[in-house]
Amino acid sequence: MVKYIIKRLLLAVLILFSVSVIMYILVRNIDLNALWDIAGAGNLASGQDAEEKFQAVAEAYGYGDNSFLGIIKGYFSWLGNFLQGDMGTSITYKQPVEDVISKNMGISFTISLVSLILQLIIAIPLGIKCAVNQYGKLDYVATFLTMIGISFPTFFAASLAIRVFSVEFGWFPVSGIQSGNLISPTWWEEFKDKVWHMTLPIIVLVVLSIGSWSRYTRTNTLEVLNADYIRTARAKGLSERSVVYKHVFRNSLIPLVTVLAGTLPTLFGGAMITETMFSIPGIGKLAYDAMIDGDIPFIMGYNMFLAMLTVIGILLTDIMYAVVDPRVKLA
Amino acid sequence: MEENKDLISEELPEVDQVDAAVATESEDVHGENLSDRVRMLSPGQLVAKRFFRSKLSVIGLVTLVILFLFSFVGPLLPGFSEWVDGGAPVVDRNPENIKATVFLDALEYVQVTVDEEGNIVYGETIYAYNLMGTDNLVNKYGDMNSTHWLGTDETGRDIFTNLMLGGRVSLTIGFVVIFLEALIGVILGGIAGYFGGWVDNLIMRIVDILSCIPTIPIMLILSQMLESWNILDIRKLYFLMAILTLLGWTGIARMVRGQILSLREQEFMLAAKCSGLSTFRKIFKHLLPNVMPQLIVQMTMGLGSIILTEATLGFLGIGVPLGTPTWGAMINSVRNMYTLQYFPNFWIPPGICITLAILAFNFVGDGLRDAFDPKMKR
Numbered sequence: 001m002v003k004y005i006i007k008r009l010l011l012a013v014l015i016l017f018s019v020s021v022i023m024y025i026l027v028r029n030i031d032l033n034a035l036w037d038i039a040g041a042g043n044l045a046s047g048q049d050a051e052e053k054f055q056a057v058a059e060a061y062g063y064g065d066n067s068f069l070g071i072i073k074g075y076f077s078w079l080g081n082f083l084q085g086d087m088g089t090s091i092t093y094k095q096p097v098e099d100v101i102s103k104n105m106g107i108s109f110t111i112s113l114v115s116l117i118l119q120l121i122i123a124i125p126l127g128i129k130c131a132v133n134q135y136g137k138l139d140y141v142a143t144f145l146t147m148i149g150i151s152f153p154t155f156f157a158a159s160l161a162i163r164v165f166s167v168e169f170g171w172f173p174v175s176g177i178q179s180g181n182l183i184s185p186t187w188w189e190e191f192k193d194k195v196w197h198m199t200l201p202i203i204v205l206v207v208l209s210i211g212s213w214s215r216y217t218r219t220n221t222l223e224v225l226n227a228d229y230i231r232t233a234r235a236k237g238l239s240e241r242s243v244v245y246k247h248v249f250r251n252s253l254i255p256l257v258t259v260l261a262g263t264l265p266t267l268f269g270g271a272m273i274t275e276t277m278f279s280i281p282g283i284g285k286l287a288y289d290a291m292i293d294g295d296i297p298f299i300m301g302y303n304m305f306l307a308m309l310t311v312i313g314i315l316l317t318d319i320m321y322a323v324v325d326p327r328v329k330l331a
Numbered sequence: 332m333e334e335n336k337d338l339i340s341e342e343l344p345e346v347d348q349v350d351a352a353v354a355t356e357s358e359d360v361h362g363e364n365l366s367d368r369v370r371m372l373s374p375g376q377l378v379a380k381r382f383f384r385s386k387l388s389v390i391g392l393v394t395l396v397i398l399f400l401f402s403f404v405g406p407l408l409p410g411f412s413e414w415v416d417g418g419a420p421v422v423d424r425n426p427e428n429i430k431a432t433v434f435l436d437a438l439e440y441v442q443v444t445v446d447e448e449g450n451i452v453y454g455e456t457i458y459a460y461n462l463m464g465t466d467n468l469v470n471k472y473g474d475m476n477s478t479h480w481l482g483t484d485e486t487g488r489d490i491f492t493n494l495m496l497g498g499r500v501s502l503t504i505g506f507v508v509i510f511l512e513a514l515i516g517v518i519l520g521g522i523a524g525y526f527g528g529w530v531d532n533l534i535m536r537i538v539d540i541l542s543c544i545p546t547i548p549i550m551l552i553l554s555q556m557l558e559s560w561n562i563l564d565i566r567k568l569y570f571l572m573a574i575l576t577l578l579g580w581t582g583i584a585r586m587v588r589g590q591i592l593s594l595r596e597q598e599f600m601l602a603a604k605c606s607g608l609s610t611f612r613k614i615f616k617h618l619l620p621n622v623m624p625q626l627i628v629q630m631t632m633g634l635g636s637i638i639l640t641e642a643t644l645g646f647l648g649i650g651v652p653l654g655t656p657t658w659g660a661m662i663n664s665v666r667n668m669y670t671l672q673y674f675p676n677f678w679i680p681p682g683i684c685i686t687l688a689i690l691a692f693n694f695v696g697d698g699l700r701d702a703f704d705p706k707m708k709r
Binding site for chain 1: 387536539540542543544545547548549551552553555556558559560635639642643646647659662665668671672675678679682685686687689690693694697
């Protein structure tokens, strides 16, 4: 087990290294709008002058030389800093990247966590009910509705929700995370205000994701229902209730727990589209803005953060298999 | 499960087969052959029969056919063809069409009509501001009427026709990408699974690396890159397809490799080896046909997710060449609060189209999976 984990961790380092190389080469080829802004500030001269100014600014930030050698050199200086735990300073936010990430992760994490919990609370019982009444009315209706939920693009669902619930009925704010009109609010008022702002994004996330969770639960439960030990449980005369809730339910959770480990990137990495749609200043929206601006340190930092979460998520998934199910041996 | 085809043919006899068999026994005397009475079903026919038995898969299939006709035949029909010129949408400049039109300039809406002499008559002002200059004779933000079923968009193009043209882009991208993905995935996954060893290791590490790259961020970065290289025309679509393929083949490769790993240990492969078949024949005649069911299901489901990704990119305003309507890019207009509030005809129809397409591919994929699964009793 320990040997297996060490092997996987070494592999993870290799994967992350390759991802960072690919990312860095691509990132160095985008328009550096953020630097153009800095170069343009205080001098509106156009043409040759602006070019020169930009070149000087880019030089100062270490992105002046865009030849192959320049990029390689830039990569190794980035890598050196990264290995020492320094992700650089964000050009747009003018703060160390790790600070920007950790400061804005809270909102994204809250939204993702709350919606994940709600998804599981709704989807798992639904999936089990569907599997127990396979091909029943509930199963058909639930399958149909969850399929629609899976097929809805996030941005369309969010637009519809904003149009109907925020614009038409005015129940929820259109965007943002805080009302502007709160004067010296108590912590309770502030909390209420935040919850009010987060409700609609959370609802959208939950509605769209229930489908995949409940279908996954349904498939697993069906598999468990066909197992021999369920026949044994029925044969020894247990009530249907105790068969379903004691024997089936627990065993159908095994694959779920492992998949749960794989949600790590979504939990911490932020929901980019949803946050952008609702203008929530979470890490997803910051990353989106940074990518539009060409804020190289932040883009690199954010993507490496995501890649690390993904690698850890996959590793956790595999380890969880062995932890939850003693029949599985890691080799 | 892997040997679907063999299992399906051994499956429970269909009701009519049983009846026929019973009938033949008594009528054998008259010299009729069993084969005259019994309807034999090939594995393919069995799958088709089961597929069409499920209502949801039929609904999905019908939706797909309708979407295809809508996108590829629709723009050729009279009434719509006048808004299309060589596959690109046409701006409506016909003064006769500018009736009860709402013009918009950032903050203002004015109802205008054109009278008999062709003069613009200004109507009720919703948000007062100044009107635009010479461009007024373009039918922008047009109402829904018999000429423009869903009105016209902010540049004066017919939205209904744009939907059709957008469907062409989405469906074409979907099919091209999924076939390329399947090609790469089957070849590399097959090689990895069949040969194993260092080849397997190398390919699977590449798969690991590619699946750790976050899709939306990398697409954003690549799109910024294309912009800085001034690639804005139709070539952008080809890049988009290439990138989607490059990032997307890993799922299929994983599946194919897993299947082949378990298939090559089975008896029929030992038999193939004993009969001295060539490697090529073993792979293409004996292994790949057994992977086909899973491959077809995964490709169908994959089509839905590619269309979703493409739409998301279009919505974010990346990956789509300027002036080409795509479903995702049409929804992009909601990022303007005024469009979101006052012009639902801009973004709800493309949203419905995307959802329908993905839903249909999911239904068909689900139906195919159940139809291919010999364990299914219904």
